[in-house]
Amino acid sequence: MKIVVVGGTGLIGSKVVAKLSEDGHEAVAAAPGTGVNTLTGEGVAECVAGAAAVIDVSNSPSFEDAAVLDFFQTSTGNLLAAEKAAGVGHHVALSVVGTERRPDVGYFRAKLAQEKLIEDSGIPYSIVHATQFFEFVGPIAEQAAEDGTVHMPPVQFQPIAGEEVARTVGGTAAGTPLNGPVDIAGPRRYRMDEFFREALAAMGDPREVVTDPHAHYFGAEMTERDLVPADGATLGEIEYDEWLRSR
Incomplete structure (x- = not known):
């Protein structure tokens, strides 16, 4: 199967x-880098010709509200148009757990717009909602850094290994379209500030993690369950400490 x-x-x-x-x-x-640019449309039609499924795991180079919205609307629109012309039978997109709960957050609003385009396209589809990746622990901490400390909110947090996200996305594409979403998350639920306190220590990062209910994530304050899935989500098996040792 060409995917x-x-x-x-x-x-x-x-x-x-x-x-x-x-x-x-x-x-x-x-x-x-391979000659396919979904923003300009370059190489898209040629690439999707003969494909049974298309997976979109691309991301915006900028998280600024207007830029990220334009990226997902333009790139997804170009991609879906090419797929429709080519007769692609399954479109799979990687999105974020909690998008529908926080449309006030610019990045989540952009992902919701992407999902709406997919749902309205007429192409059979599946949307994989994932929690944050273990691979982003360092960058998330950097974004939360303030005067030599790291400010994290005391909200629920359930990160997952990128390897397990990839396995779910690929398996979904090779299967029957869901015509709806599936949520995936890591095997363990933490409190975000406590997780980062332990994670930074395990990484040898001496910075203090400050519990801050007003700390921002994606430019906004998070509430208790914004970042974790509802009951019934598919859970990974790789624990963070196991993943970190493997690195």
């Missing part, structure tokens, strides 16, 4: 391509 992976050279996309190839699929990595 195109948009964003296929990135963190998650490269893992998806590898797993699909291991399973015997013809996995095609689509990215500007």
Whole structure:
């Protein structure tokens, strides 16, 4: 089965391509570096021709509200139009747990707009809502840094290994379209400030983690369950400390 992976050279996309190839699929990595640009439309039609499924794990280079909205609306619109013309039978998108709860947050609002385009496209689809990746623990801490400390809110947090996200996304694409979402999260639920206190210590980072109910994530204050899935989510098996040791 030919499966195109948009964003296929990135963190998650490269893992998806590898797993699909291991399973015997013809996995095609689509990215500007491979001559496929979903923002301009360059190479998109040629890439999706003959594909049974298209996976979109691409992300905006800017998280500024207007820029991220334009990215997802433009790139997704171009991609869906090419898929429709080519007769692609399954569109799979990677999105974020909690998007529908916080449309006031610019990034979540942009992902919701992307999801609406997919739902209205007429192409059979599946949307994978994932929690934060273990691989982003360092960058999240950097964004929360303030005067030599790291400010984190005391809200629920359930991160997952990128490898397990990739496995779920690839398996979903090779299966029957859900025409709806599926939530995935890590095996353990933490309190966000406590998780980062332990995680930074395990990484040898001496900075103090300050519990701050007003700390921002994605530019906004989070409430207790904004970042974790509802009951019934698919849970990964890899624990954070196990993942960290493997690195």
